[in-house]
Amino acid sequence: MEQSKIAEIVRNYRLTEGEYVMRPTMPALEDYTSYLRGIWDRRMLTNDAVLHQELELRLREYLGTEYLALLSNGTLALMIALRALNIDAGEVITTPFTFPATTHVLSWSGVTPVFCDVDPITFNIDATQIAGHISSRTKAILAVHVFGTPCDTAVIQAVADRYGLYVIYDAAHAFGVKYRGRSIVEYGDMAMLSFHATKVFSTIEGGALVCRTPAQNRRIKLLKDFGISAESEVIEPGINAKLDEFRAAFGLLNLPRIESEIASRKRISLIYRERLMGMPGLRFLPVLDEVEANFCYFPILVNNSEFGMTRDELNDLLRECNVMSRKYFCPLMSRVACYVALPSASPANLPRAEILSNQVLCLPIYGTLQVSTVHQVCDIIEAGYLCQRCR
Numbered sequence: 001m002e003q004s005k006i007a008e009i010v011r012n013y014r015l016t017e018g019e020y021v022m023r024p025t026m027p028a029l030e031d032y033t034s035y036l037r038g039i040w041d042r043r044m045l046t047n048d049a050v051l052h053q054e055l056e057l058r059l060r061e062y063l064g065t066e067y068l069a070l071l072s073n074g075t076l077a078l079m080i081a082l083r084a085l086n087i088d089a090g091e092v093i094t095t096p097f098t099f100p101a102t103t104h105v106l107s108w109s110g111v112t113p114v115f116c117d118v119d120p121i122t123f124n125i126d127a128t129q130i131a132g133h134i135s136s137r138t139k140a141i142l143a144v145h146v147f148g149t150p151c152d153t154a155v156i157q158a159v160a161d162r163y164g165l166y167v168i169y170d171a172a173h174a175f176g177v178k179y180r181g182r183s184i185v186e187y188g189d190m191a192m193l194s195f196h197a198t199k200v201f202s203t204i205e206g207g208a209l210v211c212r213t214p215a216q217n218r219r220i221k222l223l224k225d226f227g228i229s230a231e232s233e234v235i236e237p238g239i240n241a242k243l244d245e246f247r248a249a250f251g252l253l254n255l256p257r258i259e260s261e262i263a264s265r266k267r268i269s270l271i272y273r274e275r276l277m278g279m280p281g282l283r284f285l286p287v288l289d290e291v292e293a294n295f296c297y298f299p300i301l302v303n304n305s306e307f308g309m310t311r312d313e314l315n316d317l318l319r320e321c322n323v324m325s326r327k328y329f330c331p332l333m334s335r336v337a338c339y340v341a342l343p344s345a346s347p348a349n350l351p352r353a354e355i356l357s358n359q360v361l362c363l364p365i366y367g368t369l370q371v372s373t374v375h376q377v378c379d380i381i382e383a384g385y386l387c388q389r390c391r
């Protein structure tokens with residue numbers, strides 16, 4: 001786009017204050033200080049204390065699941081999942097279209113990631129291609145419900161059952177999502193959640209691991225606390241993945257607000273869709289019948305030849321207008337230096353993921369985002385589109 005046209009759009013539409021892709025949900029400060037009073041009175045700051053126990057219980061109720069361990073972050077939840085399933089060598093089949101943590105936990109656990117291409121509609125691992133990547137070294141499938149859209153869990157489970165593999169879901173984006181009438185965390189052998197400040201439900205830093213059996217649950221609780229049993233015996237090499245009382249309090253205050261947070265995000269998502277739908281060359285996540293979504297992100301795909309601008313040009317334009325859109329997930333994990341040499345990282349193995357990561361752009365969405373700001377973001381995109389059209 002010509003520099004003069006960009007300058008004109010910036011002049012007309014620039015936001016006076018920077019707008020981020022997301023802002024954390026904050027409880028009222030007075031409510032938080034009353035929890036602090038309790039923590040000060042009890043002088044129990046961490047180690048499975050009362051607020052930790054209460055949040056764990058509330059999360060089990062809200063998510064409709066039996067076994068859930070609260071942890072200090074989602075990354076450690078994934079590492080503990082691998083350890084609890086004794087996956088410490090061999091290969092795990094996974095997606096390149098994700099946040100670095102998904103791939104890094106495999107590397108930290110001595111496991112080789114094997115990248116499988118994605119489904120172009122849902123952006124999730126293409127379940128039908130998984131079998132083609134299985135070798136004698138394959139231990140598990142680590143799939144991500146990207147942007148909260150459920151993976152093809154039935155096909156993934158069928159492949160896993162046929163070849164005797166574990167299924168672990170990175171459900172960092174999928175808090176509160178329901179699929180085919182069930183909580184998303186009920187799928188697979190284990191499901192990880194992240195409660196990082198940027199996620200739909202937050203404890204500032206935090207996470208959880210959902211499993212299926214009392215034995216797995218006991219093992220996870222052991223692993224998160226240095227491998228020390230209730231009798232103070234050291235059973236195995238554990239790690240420290242405990243969530244403290246300050247963060248548990250933050251979570252206890254945010255949890256009752258989750259439904260209204262998701263409802264606000266849904267409204268914003270509908271405005272984006274309505275405003276942007278008429279512009280050829282933009283594509284959105286599908287609205288799926290069997291999914292109760294959480295609207296955690298609002299990604300758009302920008303098709304250069306139809307839209308008239310590349311994703312990077314649109315991203316630059318938005319940023320000049322003070323809208324901090326983000327290229328999630330670009331680069332693919334198969335393109336970063338530590339994994340690029342893997343045989344499965346070759347672009348020829350991942351043609352759809354390559355296109356996706358070149359087209360995707362996430363727009364601002366969070367509960368307290370002003371409707372007027374959503375319209376301003378759409379105005380900028382529209383102005384860019386029209387400007388390219390009238391050349």
Ligand SMILES: *Cc1c(COP(=O)(O)O)cnc(C)c1O
Binds near residue numbers: 073101172173195206
């Ligand atoms: C946020 C995120 C993680 C990491 O979770 P933390 O709680 O930040 O450790 C892992 N995977 C995905 C897909 C994420 O978005």
